[in-house]
Amino acid sequence: KRGVTKVLTPGTILEDTLLESKENNFLMSVILDNNTASATFAAADISTGEFFVSETILKSIEAEVSKYNPGELIISTGNMQNKQISDFKAKLKVPISDIDNSFFDIEKAQNIIEELFGVSAVKKFGLNKKEVVCACGALLAYIKEMQPQSVSIFSEIKYVRNSDFMYLDIVAIKNLELLNSMTSGKTENSLLSVIDSTKTPMGARTIRQWLIKPLLDISKIETRQNIVRFFIKNPNVRKEIIEKLKTVSDIERITARVSSGSANPKDLTALKNSLKTINNISEIIKSADELDFNIPENTQITNKISSYLSDEPPVSLKGGNVIKNGFNAELDELRKISTDAKVYISNLEAKERVASGINNLKIGYTSVFGYYIEISKSNVASSPKHYVRKQTVTSGERYITEELKILEDKILSAQEKTLRLESSIFNNLIQEISVFTADILKTSRIISEIDIFCGFAENATEYNYVCPKISEGRELSIKDGRHPVVERILRSGEFTANDITFDENSKIMILTGPNMSGKSTYLRQIALIVIMAQIGSFVPSQSAEIGLVDKIFTRIGAGDNLAGGESTFMLEMSETANILNQYTQRSLIILDEVGRGTSTYDGMSIAWAIIEFFADDKRKANAGAKILFVTHYFELTKLSETLKGVVNYSIDVKEWNGDVIFLHKIVKGSADKSYGIHVAKIAGMPHQVIERAYKILSRLGEKAIKS
Numbered sequence: 001k002r003g004v005t006k007v008l009t010p011g012t013i014l015e016d017t018l019l020e021s022k023e024n025n026f027l028m029s030v031i032l033d034n035n036t037a038s039a040t041f042a043a044a045d046i047s048t049g050e051f052f053v054s055e056t057i058l059k060s061i062e063a064e065v066s067k068y069n070p071g072e073l074i075i076s077t078g079n080m081q082n083k084q085i086s087d088f089k090a091k092l093k094v095p096i097s098d099i100d101n102s103f104f105d106i107e108k109a110q111n112i113i114e115e116l117f118g119v120s121a122v123k124k125f126g127l128n129k130k131e132v133v134c135a136c137g138a139l140l141a142y143i144k145e146m147q148p149q150s151v152s153i154f155s156e157i158k159y160v161r162n163s164d165f166m167y168l169d170i171v172a173i174k175n176l177e178l179l180n181s182m183t184s185g186k187t188e189n190s191l192l193s194v195i196d197s198t199k200t201p202m203g204a205r206t207i208r209q210w211l212i213k214p215l216l217d218i219s220k221i222e223t224r225q226n227i228v229r230f231f232i233k234n235p236n237v238r239k240e241i242i243e244k245l246k247t248v249s250d251i252e253r254i255t256a257r258v259s260s261g262s263a264n265p266k267d268l269t270a271l272k273n274s275l276k277t278i279n280n281i282s283e284i285i286k287s288a289d290e291l292d293f294n295i296p297e298n299t300q301i302t303n304k305i306s307s308y309l310s311d312e313p314p315v316s317l318k319g320g321n322v323i324k325n326g327f328n329a330e331l332d333e334l335r336k337i338s339t340d341a342k343v344y345i346s347n348l349e350a351k352e353r354v355a356s357g358i359n360n361l362k363i364g365y366t367s368v369f370g371y372y373i374e375i376s377k378s379n380v381a382s383s384p385k386h387y388v389r390k391q392t393v394t395s396g397e398r399y400i401t402e403e404l405k406i407l408e409d410k411i412l413s414a415q416e417k418t419l420r421l422e423s424s425i426f427n428n429l430i431q432e433i434s435v436f437t438a439d440i441l442k443t444s445r446i447i448s449e450i451d452i453f454c455g456f457a458e459n460a461t462e463y464n465y466v467c468p469k470i471s472e473g474r475e476l477s478i479k480d481g482r483h484p485v486v487e488r489i490l491r492s493g494e495f496t497a498n499d500i501t502f503d504e505n506s507k508i509m510i511l512t513g514p515n516m517s518g519k520s521t522y523l524r525q526i527a528l529i530v531i532m533a534q535i536g537s538f539v540p541s542q543s544a545e546i547g548l549v550d551k552i553f554t555r556i557g558a559g560d561n562l563a564g565g566e567s568t569f570m571l572e573m574s575e576t577a578n579i580l581n582q583y584t585q586r587s588l589i590i591l592d593e594v595g596r597g598t599s600t601y602d603g604m605s606i607a608w609a610i611i612e613f614f615a616d617d618k619r620k621a622n623a624g625a626k627i628l629f630v631t632h633y634f635e636l637t638k639l640s641e642t643l644k645g646v647v648n649y650s651i652d653v654k655e656w657n658g659d660v661i662f663l664h665k666i667v668k669g670s671a672d673k674s675y676g677i678h679v680a681k682i683a684g685m686p687h688q689v690i691e692r693a694y695k696i697l698s699r700l701g702e703k704a705i706k707s
Contacts, residue, residue: 010095011072012146014047014257021250022204024048028070029138030061031104031131032077032088040131042139042157043068046150046260048205048252049441053127053136054160059578062091063169067212070094074142076104076134099142106130109137116140116151125157132159149260155438166214166534167551167582171575175554175590176527177485178211191528194484195537197458199245202252202444203451210452214534216548221470224453224536229467230290231457232538237284242454244281245447248274252444258430259437265313265322265426268433272305275440278447285450295446296439308429320415322422331421337414344407345371352401356384363404371408372398456537463487465538468529473547474586474624476502476530480542483525484532487540496664497541500526506647508614508627510637510670513651518664519630520556522651523590526628527552530588549626550586553579555594569597573606580613585624589614592630604633611636615643637670 011027019025026043033039039061042053056064065073073096077085089096102108110133113121127133136157144151173179181189192211198204215221231238249270257263258271275298282295313322323331349363358379365371369390375383376396387399459465463484480497487495496518500509513519529539533546555575576594583589594610595603607629614627629636640646652665681690 007146009072009097009146011070011097012046012143012150013071014147014150014253014260014262016250016253019047019253021201023069023208024050024205026050026068026070027072027074027139027143028065028068028094029074029104029135029142030065030076031135032058032061032075032084033131034058034078034081034084038131039064040129040135041065042132042135043070044139044143044154046143046147046153047256048202048444049153049155049256049259049437051136051139051154051157052160053132053157054162055129055132056162060167060169062088063173065092065094066170066173067168072097074099074103074138076101076138097142099138103138103141104134106134106137108141109134112137112140112144113157116154117157121157126159127157147260149262150256152434153256153259153437153441155441164216166216166531166549168212168214168531169553169578171578172527172552172554173212175556176524176531176552178531179208189485189489191485191531194488195456195459195532197455198448198451199242199455200248200448200451201250202448203245203455205252206445206448207452207455210535211531214531215536216534216550218470218472218548221534221536225467225538227291227453228456228460228536228538230288231454232460234288235461237288238454238457241281241284241450242458244277245451245454247277248447251275251278251440251447255437255440255444258433261427261430263430264315265309265317266315268305268309268429269313271433271440272302272309275302275443278443281447281450293446293450296443298436298439298443301433301436301440304432305429308425317423317426318419320419320422323425328421328425331418331425334414334418334421337410338418341411341414344411348404348407356382358382364398369398370400370412371404372400373404374398453536460538463540465540466543468533468539468541468544468546470533471545471547474502474626475545475547476500476526476549476588476626477543477545478526478529478539478541479544481525481529481544482540483521484528484540486521486525498522498525498664498666500666502626505645507624507645508611508629508643509647509649510611510640511628511630511649511651511666512632512634512637512670514653518651520592521664522666523554523556523592523628523630527554527588527590548586549588550584551582552588552590553583554590554592555579556590556592572597576610580610583625587625588628589625590628593632594629596632600633604635607631607633607636608639611639611646612643615639615646634670 011025013019013025024045025047026045028041028043031040037058038055039058040053040055041061041064042051044051054064073092073094075096110122113127113133113136117125122133127136140151168178174182177190179190179192180187183189187193192208195211196204196207198207251271251274254263254267254271257267278295279298279302285291285293285295308323308327310321310324314320325332325335345363349361352363352373353359353361358375360376360379362374363371364374372390373387374393374396380397383397383399387401389397390400391398478500480499482495482497511519511522529541529544530546530549530552532539533544534549555572572594576591579589591610595607597603611629614625637648640648647668648670649666649668650670652667680693
């Protein structure tokens with residue numbers, strides 16, 4: 001019977017060679033609703049069995065899609081206008097598949113969810129809204145159409161509450177270089193690259209998810225910290241587990257192939273060996289009272305695979321010798337026939353030599369003609385009459401006989417039956433292992449977390465990280481904080497550590513100082529330390545006390561969005577407006593040179609008004625947000641005299657023998673010079689230009705004094 005068994009699309013790939021081992025390959029469905037200015041989205045990865053659904057405001061859907069970085073997107077646009085739809089699609093660098101709106105039908109969605117998970121699944125998973133059900137149902141319906149066997153990999157749908165996690169938008173993820181370096185666009189020199197010390201593909205994928213979803217639950221953060229602390233205090237346990245983790249295969253994706261029926265013999269051997277190793281890790285974990293990981297017992301699975309498969313099976317079933325000798329009597333008998341084929345052929349060859357009197361007669365085999373009797377040219381005239389000639393070759397003639405044909409049929413039939421029977425037995429094994437899908441995936445999730453915790457402990461030990469104290473307060477105090485990425489790039493001891501304090505008397509820091517002095521590094525390191533703290537990692541500092549941060553906003557750097565028709569200044573104002581409209585009293589806000597994209601007085605006026613807006617005590621709902629405001633407008637530093645909570649800091653600079661030395665140290669007080677010409681000199685400007693610039697600066701300064 002012919003039929004389409006699967007259709008490959010970017011979001012429904014299972015083949016290892018087409019997937020990035022350290023990244024998920026999510027398929028996402030999105031429902032946009034103009035009336036409520038909301039969006040509902042679901043994300044599923046058929047290669048790992050993960051399935052999430054959530055809701056957000058319409059303005060934030062771009063950020064949510066970017067966090068999951070899906071391989072493919074399907075959309076229900078409902079009451080959206082055509083321009084809104086085209087704008088949304090244009091902003092996303094994701095393959096979008098046009099599908100019929102019937103995929104999002106509520107009745108169809110409920111049916112497919114209940115068919116897969118049971119009649120009470122919608123209620124059990126907390127899918128309380130129509131749009132949530134439709135987003136999930138659309139994904140399942142699409143997967144079922146493209147990869148019918150793959151829907152069985154999912155054992156649950158997780159409803160994700162955005163209020164459980166820190167809000168990070170696209171701009172913050174990019175500016176803080178959480179996943180990729182802004183310079184290269186690659187993972188190298190990103191925060192991910194320095195905190196990811198995982199040894200398994202599952203761990204690498206999970207830490208990526210953690211990084212863009214820092215926690216807002218102190219008890220969960222402290223639970224993670226306690227586990228990291230245990231592994232720091234018990235280095236022998238940590239190192240033993242790490243060595244074992246290095247040998248664990250990608251059991252998540254192997255299980256997905258098992259579930260879809262596409263796993264090969266090598267996959268199952270890797271699964272068996274990995275689960276045996278994990279069982280050993282489980283025993284180590286159980287011996288530690290401080291750890292509470294309930295890793296499922298997988299002995300039944302490993303025993304089953306061991307009883308079926310030979311110790312080193314080939315990748316393909318066509319290679320034979322997949323099933324262990326002694327497992328199946330019929331298979332053993334067929335193998336005996338194949339094994340004894342050489343003896344049968346040798347005996348027949350000897351018999352024919354005697355009968356024909358041709359001593360150099362021999363029996364051979366080719367895949368095209370099968371078995372044959374070959375007689376040399378000098379003996380062709382003596383060939384028996386019952387020999388049937390099949391082929392003339394340079395050395396003589398090739399023949400077939402009835403007896404040889406019967407023997408050939410027996411041998412080849414046995415080989416064919418062997419492969420067919422092995423395939424049938426292997427498929428039975430696949431079905432038996434599929435029953436344990438949920439347990440294996442649970443095992444994988446736990447192991448990925450253990451992998452991350454061991455990595456966090458390794459980082460803390462090697463790079464002198466400390467455990468931050470997390471509180472419900474709004475203070476932020478970091479002593480000798482260091483940028484986790486930059487300090488790795490520099491030689492040991494070269495990085496200049498800096499403090500920061502936000503409290504009742506210090507809520508808005510205005511930071512002034514020359515370019516290239518380390519302001520941007522300082523801004524980013526504060527945000528990165530907060531993020532590291534709220535994913536449960538230790539942090540690069542001497543000490544850190546962090547009141548929970550619910551959102552981090554950044555406005556750093558300039559760049560046109562020409563494709564979107566936005567100038568540098570328009571983009572700057574749009575991003576700043578977004579911050580002013582969304583921040584809360586628990587937010588951390590980083591603003592670098594706001595207003596520089598327009599004229600001096602316009603820019604200064606806007607920056608001034610923004611600081612006043614943040615400092616306005618009447619706006620109680622937002623009072624207490626932590627603001628880092630970098631500016632070249634020295635006039636803004638006067639605001640500390642009139643606005644409560646505004647404090648001035650600058651980068652320490654020393655002048656020596658006509659030269660300028662940037663000390664990269666944050667000190668109280670505002671800068672009195674910008675040292676822009678010095679930076680131009682460092683950049684390699686011609687001497688003539690530098691000298692002329694100093695003269696012009698001197699003249700302008702004199703005019704300013706006279707006026």
